[in-house]
Amino acid sequence: MFKKVVLVEDFQGENQGIAETLTEKLAIEELQSEFYCDKAFNRLKVALKKNEPYELMVTDLFFEKDHVDRKLTSGQELIKVARAQQPELKIIVHSMENNPSHVNALFKEDKINGYVCKGRRGMVELVNAVNEVFHNRTFVSPQLNLTAANNSFELDAFDRAILKELANGLTKKEVSDKFKKENRTPNSESTIDKRISKLYDEYKAKNTTSLLFKLAKEGKI
Amino acid sequence: MFKKVVLVEDFQGENQGIAETLTEKLAIEELQSEFYCDKAFNRLKVALKKNEPYELMVTDLFFEKDHVDRKLTSGQELIKVARAQQPELKIIVHSMENNPSHVNALFKEDKINGYVCKGRRGMVELVNAVNEVFHNRTFVSPQLNLTAANNSFELDAFDRAILKELANGLTKKEVSDKFKKENRTPNSESTIDKRISKLYDEYKAKNTTSLLFKLAKEGKI
DNA sequence: TAATCCCTTACAGGATTCTGTAAGGGATTT
DNA sequence: AAATCCCTTACAGAATCCTGTAAGGGATTA
Numbered sequence: 001m002f003k004k005v006v007l008v009e010d011f012q013g014e015n016q017g018i019a020e021t022l023t024e025k026l027a028i029e030e031l032q033s034e035f036y037c038d039k040a041f042n043r044l045k046v047a048l049k050k051n052e053p054y055e056l057m058v059t060d061l062f063f064e065k066d067h068v069d070r071k072l073t074s075g076q077e078l079i080k081v082a083r084a085q086q087p088e089l090k091i092i093v094h095s096m097e098n099n100p101s102h103v104n105a106l107f108k109e110d111k112i113n114g115y116v117c118k119g120r121r122g123m124v125e126l127v128n129a130v131n132e133v134f135h136n137r138t139f140v141s142p143q144l145n146l147t148a149a150n151n152s153f154e155l156d157a158f159d160r161a162i163l164k165e166l167a168n169g170l171t172k173k174e175v176s177d178k179f180k181k182e183n184r185t186p187n188s189e190s191t192i193d194k195r196i197s198k199l200y201d202e203y204k205a206k207n208t209t210s211l212l213f214k215l216a217k218e219g220k221i
Numbered sequence: 222m223f224k225k226v227v228l229v230e231d232f233q234g235e236n237q238g239i240a241e242t243l244t245e246k247l248a249i250e251e252l253q254s255e256f257y258c259d260k261a262f263n264r265l266k267v268a269l270k271k272n273e274p275y276e277l278m279v280t281d282l283f284f285e286k287d288h289v290d291r292k293l294t295s296g297q298e299l300i301k302v303a304r305a306q307q308p309e310l311k312i313i314v315h316s317m318e319n320n321p322s323h324v325n326a327l328f329k330e331d332k333i334n335g336y337v338c339k340g341r342r343g344m345v346e347l348v349n350a351v352n353e354v355f356h357n358r359t360f361v362s363p364q365l366n367l368t369a370a371n372n373s374f375e376l377d378a379f380d381r382a383i384l385k386e387l388a389n390g391l392t393k394k395e396v397s398d399k400f401k402k403e404n405r406t407p408n409s410e411s412t413i414d415k416r417i418s419k420l421y422d423e424y425k426a427k428n429t430t431s432l433l434f435k436l437a438k439e440g441k442i
Numbered sequence: 443t444a445a446t447c448c449c450t451t452a453c454a455g456g457a458t459t460c461t462g463t464a465a466g467g468g469a470t471t472t
Numbered sequence: 473a474a475a476t477c478c479c480t481t482a483c484a485g486a487a488t489c490c491t492g493t494a495a496g497g498g499a500t501t502a
Contacts, residue, residue, distance in 0.1 A: 010340065010341050011235065011339050011340060011341070011343055012238070012340070012341055012342060012343040012344040012345065013234075013235045013238035013239045013242070013315070013339065013343045013344050013347070014232065014234045014235045014238055014339075015238065016237075016238030016241055016242065016344060017233070017234035017235055017236065017237030017238030017239075017241070018234045018238075019238075020237055020238070020241055021234070021237065035341045064340055064341070066340075066341065066364075094234075118232050118234065118235075119231065119232060119233070119285055119287075120231050120232070120233055120256045120285065120287065121233060122232055122233040122234045123233040123234050123237060124233065126234070143287075166430055166431075167430070167431060167434040168427075168431060169426060169427030169428050169430065169431030170427075171428075171487085171488060171489085172488080172489075173487095173488080185450095186449080186450060186451085187450095188450065188451045188452080189451090189452090190450075190451050190452060190453085191449080191450050191451065193489085193490075193491085194449090194450085194451095196490090197490075197491075200490095205390060206389075206390030206391075207390050207392075207458090207489075207490080208430045208489075208490095209387055209388070209390065209429045209430045209433050210387075210388060210389060210390030210433075212430050212431075212433060212434045212437075213388040213433045213434065213437050216433075216434050216437035216438050217437050392457085392458060392459085393458080393459075394457095394458080406480095407479080407480060407481085409480065409481050409482080410481090410482090411480075411481050411482060411483085412479080412480050412481065414459085414460075414461085415479085415480080415481095417459095417460095418460075418461075421460095428459080428460080428488090429459075429460095443502100444501100444502080445500100445501080445502070446499100446500080446501075446502090447498105447499085447500075447501095448497100448498090448499085448500100449496105449497090449498085449499100450495105450496085450497080450498100451494100451495085451496080451497100452493105452494085452495080452496100453492105453493085453494085453495105454491100454492090454493090455490105455491095455492095456489105456490090456491090457488100457489080457490075457491100458487100458488080458489065458490090459486100459487080459488065459489080460485100460486085460487075460488085461484100461485090461486090461487100462483105462484090462485090463482105463483085463484090464481100464482085464483085465480100465481085465482080465483105466479105466480085466481080466482105467478105467479090467480080467481105468477105468478090468479085468480100469476100469477085469478085469479100470475100470476080470477075470478100471474100471475080471476070471477090472473100472474080472475070472476090
């Protein structure tokens with residue numbers, strides 16, 4: 001089993017619960033709990049310099065802002081710098097995020113080794129995940145695969161660009177003008193209209209307002 | 222100190238961490254952990270019938286849906302029925318919710334005794350909260366008071382009703398018609414127009430779309 | 443080369459939104 | 473009682489949204 005593990009989780013209760021699970025159920029000998037991404041990255045760096053690197057990092061994705069200044073503001077940023085510094089580090093993400101496309105991106109872009117959803121079986125799954133990752137396999141919470149089949153549709157860059165401007169209160173004509181001014185293409189009002197209409201169908205929205213609301217609620221934008 | 226406590230929290234890690242804190246830091250003798258509101262309410266009911274009632278309930282507000290059928294779907298619903306059944310029960314809410322108006326409503330309407338935000342000092346604050354509540358005082362996480370000063374504006378019931386329908390994609394005329402049909406007043410299209418225009422000013426939104434988007438992002442609706 | 447498909451663009455008309463003016467009624471103040 | 477304030481309601485015009493039709497161009501296929 002892993003001997004040296006760092007845990008990065010800003011909720012004190014969750015942090016404590018995970019720590020207990022890792023030390024008691026999995027007999028991790030050296031567990032370091034951190035509440036900030038920056039501190040966790042420092043731990044990794046120092047340990048690596050001493051030639052006593054951490055073997056596994058368990059991290060959340062979202063970290064609440066508080067009075068402390070910070071460079072790394074999210075788990076994903078932490079993962080990127082940690083991966084760059086120590087490519088062989090095993091990484092398991094433990095988060096509330098349940099959007100399959102985001103999770104897929106973490107596996108593909110950031111080469112994480114496991115993903116566990118916070119939930120009623122979070123600790124049971126985490127134990128499984130650590131065991132799987134220890135044996136060089138990957139782990140994904142089962143409920144995630146189910147939802148992956150549902151919403152296979154993805155917003156592309158053009159969709160996101162339009163939606164971002166609409167969310168800021170621009171009219172479609174203003175979006176078109178802005179795109180033209182910035183030499184982004186396609187940019188005609190008609191094409192933008194068409195794109196949005198397609199999104200209405202895909203998300204079963206009746207108009208721009210309900211579309212943006214739904215997407216915001218689902219955390220897609 | 223309290224002897225008999227029920228903890229209601231659906232995240233396994235968080236549940237475990239809180240349980241450890243309550244039993245070790247506060248020496249609670251009889252702690253019952255639950256992951257569903259319905260089960261927690263049953264515990265309370267049975268204990269009361271046996272004349273061995275619980276003294277304190279620590280509960281979350283949001284509970285994830287899963288395969289299990291449920292009557293009580295939120296902490297607030299649990300609190301209402303628990304209060305009705307056992308008025309002297311002490312209740313501490315431990316949640317991510319950081320909207321001061323929601324928390325105020327919990328104190329006023331549901332007579333909760335303490336409110337602790339999940340966060341980096343969640344367990345420290347929970348220990349304080351339990352101590353305060355044990356001595357018949359109330360407790361609120363300090364960071365909540367700070368944010369309370371910021372956004373003094375509140376959405377009233379009429380605002381919320383309008384926004385809910387707009388979010389579903391209804392036009393203002395349809396909202397007006399629906400209100401008339403349901404004998405809700407005021408209901409004229411003009412008045413609804415006026416209300417929404419006022420919200421534009423208050424939330425610095427340019428149109429319905431940006432208004433709904435902003436409110437959704439801030440979690441106000 | 444011709445046929446086909448898909449994306450982009452233009453235009454147009456009916457529905458809806460946004461904003462302003464104005465009138466009426468209830469509550470409070472003077 | 474009169475004045476004032478606030479909320480509700482009506483109406484109207486300009487801007488914007490939504491949807492449909494249609495045309496042009498690039499890429500792929502026959």
